[in-house]
Amino acid sequence: MTAVRLTFSPCDLPLDGRILQVVPGRYDWIHLDLSVPVEEATAWLHYRDAVDPEFLRSLPGSSIARIGVPRRDELLAVELPALPGVRLLGTVLT
Amino acid sequence: MRPISLAPHLNNTGLTGTAGLDGGGFNIWGNSFPAGELPPAGGTTAVGEVPFLFPVAGADNVRCRGQRVEVPPGRWDWVHVLGAAERRTEDLLEVHHSDGSVRGQWLRLSDFWPQTEPRFGEVLAFRCRHLHYPRHVQRTMSPSIWAQRVPLTVPSDVVALVLPDNPALHVFALTLQAAE
Numbered sequence: 001m002t003a004v005r006l007t008f009s010p011c012d013l014p015l016d017g018r019i020l021q022v023v024p025g026r027y028d029w030i031h032l033d034l035s036v037p038v039e040e041a042t043a044w045l046h047y048r049d050a051v052d053p054e055f056l057r058s059l060p061g062s063s064i065a066r067i068g069v070p071r072r073d074e075l076l077a078v079e080l081p082a083l084p085g086v087r088l089l090g091t092v093l094t
Numbered sequence: 095m096r097p098i099s100l101a102p103h104l105n106n107t108g109l110t111g112t113a114g115l116d117g118g119g120f121n122i123w124g125n126s127f128p129a130g131e132l133p134p135a136g137g138t139t140a141v142g143e144v145p146f147l148f149p150v151a152g153a154d155n156v157r158c159r160g161q162r163v164e165v166p167p168g169r170w171d172w173v174h175v176l177g178a179a180e181r182r183t184e185d186l187l188e189v190h191h192s193d194g195s196v197r198g199q200w201l202r203l204s205d206f207w208p209q210t211e212p213r214f215g216e217v218l219a220f221r222c223r224h225l226h227y228p229r230h231v232q233r234t235m236s237p238s239i240w241a242q243r244v245p246l247t248v249p250s251d252v253v254a255l256v257l258p259d260n261p262a263l264h265v266f267a268l269t270l271q272a273a274e
Binding site: 056 | 197
């Protein structure tokens with residue numbers, strides 16, 4: 001197995017329920033660099049023809065969280081949870 | 095990719111031949127898929143790049159009733175599901191980890207019939223040309239089997255998956271995809 005190094009696009013935003021537009025396309029994962037680990041929260045994935053809730057969870061021992069993108073449809077945006085005190089420091093979609 | 099045997103859990107007959115129409119019971123009406131239009135029983139079939147162990151004849155799918163499916167050691171990113179729902183359904187798949195923690199993930203499957211587009215963005219794995227009834231073959235109905243995928247947000251130390259307690263969901267095969 002080969003480890004994949006992710007390059008995050010930096011930002012500094014509060015997790016306040018905002019909707020992040022993404023480059024429209026098909027993806028597998030949304031990786032989030034957060035200021036603190038998040039055990040579990042719900043994000044809403046906005047596709048061209050549907051909106052689904054999906055779980056956001058940090059990897060054990062890490063502040064990197066990820067959200068799976070199950071649909072084979074075009075993703076347009078991610079509605080992040082509102083988590084007071086948590087900031088989004090970077091994102092990468094794969 | 096690692097196909098998982100569901101043999102201990104198969105509890106429903108969803109595939110029939112024309113000689114055994116009354117043996118099927120995918121839904122309450124006794125409908126079933128025409129086995130002759132699907133891959134050979136007991137073999138491996140690929141949907142896209144995902145290999146699935148296609149079930150043997152007889153009890154050939156799992157009607158979901160909270161069955162616990164053991165998972166081999168590894169780091170797994172995705173659970174690929176070959177299945178269909180009596181009516182479009184979404185429910186929680188439980189992911190059990192070695193430390194006792196349990197995390198839910200959404201499992202969504204579209205209708206096996208009518209022959210609609212996928213409701214949940216799945217890949218159409220198979221669309222048959224006929225639907226079996228207990229006493230006849232309906233040539234104007236085209237049931238579907240879908241290839242869905244469920245993400246494992248925490249890929250390490252997964253020891254088991256517990257299927258939803260939801261009999262509208264039917265699973266023919268499961269395959270695990272290793273984490274990158």
